[in-house]
Amino acid sequence: MRTENRTGDAVPLDPADYRVVERTVLVVGAGAAGAQTAIELVEQGIDPEEILVIGKQEYGDAHTKWARGGINGALGTHDPEDDWSIHAADTLREGGYLNDPEKVETVAKRMPALLRELDDWGMPFSRTNQGEIDQRYFGAQSFRRTAFAGDHTGESLLDTLVERARDLDVPYHENVFVSRLVTERGRTLGAAGHDMETGEFVVFDADVVVLAAGGYASLYRRHSSRDDENTGDGPALAYEAGAELMDVEFVQFHPTGMVGDRYGDEWDGRLVTEAVRGEGGRLYNVDGERFMERYSPDQMELDARDVVARAIAREIAEGRGTENGGVYLDISHRSRSFIEERLPRMYERFSDLGVDMAEEPVEVAPTAHYGMGGVTVDSVGQTRIDGLYAIGETMAGVHGANRLGGNSLAETVAFGQVTGRAIAARLATESIGGDSDVLYDRAERxxxxxxxxxxxxxxxxxxxxxxxxxxxxxxxxxxxxxxxxxxxxxxxxxxxxxxxxxxxxxxxxxxxxxxxxxxxxxxxxxxxxxxxxxxxxxxxxxxxxxxxxxxxxxWQRNIVVERDSVGAMRLTTAPIRTPSAVVQDALNAGYELDYHQLE
Structure with missing residues (x-):
């Protein structure tokens, strides 16, 4: 584990002194997206020794594990009328119709089978009394579509994927910081970085680079990430290498982050999962008013995240917040056994802080949580740079102007599979190596x-x-x-x-x-x-x-960001494509969540 007191003693600083690592495919980022990509590459016949997954943290310690509430897929466990087209319609509606419909449909179509595959791999999903994968309500979803493992879904997902990757002998290097992608004439040659423990410079000579390095939400003062992740590595590396970014102006503020003035700076902004509201949690201001009745009487606390976050911000700004700068989230009307079973991590966390969720509310306020934008990619995750791919929160296109809760984990495994298969198919038919001399020269500089x-x-x-x-x-x-x-x-x-x-x-x-x-x-x-x-x-x-x-x-257009010929930032716009007929039919049908089914 990296420590706060690393020193620079006795570390070589000669730019010509570096280690070379040669691989066919380099995966930068070891969360769910990176792990799923590596797994798919091996399952499609790529030798594990031709792959390397690298990350800034220890293996199995990525931001994925902080996604607690669930992962979407239209299994229809409780609501058999749900299907992938309604999932896609909900995603487009929540995204303000700025999403790429093709990418949305890719995720929605694949998720039911992927949830079952994860189940086969040992993912500890919560179960119904009949033994099926359970599903819960999440904000702005027309049906109960969010599969979950208590309130530790991301942690359990990452554990499952890491174990699967280990079973397949996928190599991994931890504590590596990639600080430059090297490209030449529109194709990738590899990457350059350093070992964060030893200070050693490292050149990664790779035919294909997959960026799965997360997003940029922790570039805000209050955020749900740890400080050293989601700092924009993936989008910035791609942009500086010549790729385009898209939709970067859209940053999701989760309505319910912990309020540091009460719980301490260590917990400021940390997520109180949407599952608390999905299981019936209610929001109150300091006057005891259930204020979402004013803002969204039909969907209440389970309206879109932007709606709920702005409502909370307004209550606080107009003097109806707590002295700590938050509002109250209360699920104490549920039984203690229900809370302990359905929300075990939340119950334990607040108990350790002296708050009994079964008896009293917790204090929350909005926190920066997710960047909807990222790197512009095609239908299989490739950027406009040949051999450079971006997936997970590093890519743009799935979420549009606002992300549907439960879709982040879904996107990681869906596009991990899509991109892994596309790369494997390409490697089976062509050799795409670049000029190593150019790579080493650029890396030395x-x-x-x-x-x-x-x-x-x-x-x-x-x-x-x-x-x-x-x-x-x-x-x-x-x-x-x-x-x-x-x-x-x-x-x-x-x-x-x-x-x-x-x-x-x-x-x-x-x-x-x-x-x-x-x-x-x-x-x-x-x-x-x-x-x-x-x-x-x-x-x-x-x-x-x-x-x-x-x-x-x-403004139903995407804003695209790229470097111009002199290195300045240039903005253009791109048109939105049309959904398929079946998804348009689902949009026209007007499905929507009725919060009052929970009461």
Missing amino acids: HFADLAMLADSNGTHDPRTVLDEVRELLWSRAGIIRDEEGLASGLAELDRIRGRANDLAVGGPTSRSFEFALDLGLALVVAEAVLRGARERTESRGAHYRTDYPDVSPD
Whole structure:
């Protein structure tokens, strides 16, 4: 496990001194998306020794495990009328019709069979009395479609996938930070980075690179991720390599994060799973009002996440929040045995903090949770750079303007399978290797830059400057946005960039070096968020502007971000494709959740 007190002692800093790792396929990121991709590659006949999965954390310790509430798939356990087309329709509706319909249908169609496959692999799903995979309500879902393992679904999913990958002998390197993708003439050659424990530089000579490195929600002051993950690595690496980004302005604020002033800074923003509301949890303001009756009398606490998050933010802003800056989430009307069975991790967490969920409410407030945007990819996850793929939260297209709860885990396994199969099929018919001499030359130049950064003795602490980025995005591109705030945010980002060029770093194995690398990637994504949010002069999904409060038909377009010929950020738009006839029929049918079935 990486520690806070790593030092830079006795570490070689010669840019020409590096280790070379040769693989056919390099998977960057070891959460569910990366693990599923590697599993599929082996099951499609690729020798495990031709694959390498790398991650910044220990194996099995990825952000996936913090996704607690469930994973979507139209099994119809309780509601047999549900099917994949209604799942797709719910996803498009929740996404403000900015989703790529083809990608949405890919996920919705594949998930029932994938849930059963996970079950076969030993995923400990919660069960009905009849022994079937149980399913619960999640916000904005027309039917009970979210399969779950108590309230530890992500943890159980990742454990299942890691165990399966180990059974297939998939190699893994942990504590590796990839800081540069190397490309030449529109194709990938590999990647460059360093071992975070030893400081050793590493070149990954790979025909195919799969980015499964997460999203960018922890670039906000209050967020549900750990500080050293979801800092925008995947999107920033792809962008700097020449790929396009899309929909980056859309950041989902989960309605229910823990409130640090009550539970301590360690827990500030940590997720209180949507499963609490899915199992009947109710929201109250400090006056004891169940305030969602004003905002969404039909869907109540299980309306779309953006609706509930803005409602909570408004209650707090108008003085009806708690003294700790939150509202109350109460499930104490359920029995203690029900809570302990259905929400065991939440019950245990709050018990350890001195709160009995069976007797009293918990305090919550919105927290940055998920970036809907990411890297633009085709139907099998490939970017416009030949041999470079992006999947999971690193990719764009599935979620549009707002993510349907339970779809994040679904996307990871669905596109892990799709991308793994596509890469295996391609490798079976063609050789796609690149020029290794170019790779090593580019890597050595990058290592020279890294050596200078590791040895820099400037003015500013990297972690402090990274926190300035987080505060900036929270205040200027948060739940509520406007032109003045976004414009001033971009100006302040330029000033932060100046401080980022004058850092004090403590050597290549120090945490400050890691934060310095995070900062460089974060600045790219932060600019894309601010520019995209300023460009989109409407309110749609998770993007809400007080100066443009309505949805505009003219803005049913995706904003695409790319580097121009001089390295500046350029924004264009792309049209939305049409759903298939069967999904359009499901949209026309107007299915929607009726919260009051829970009462």
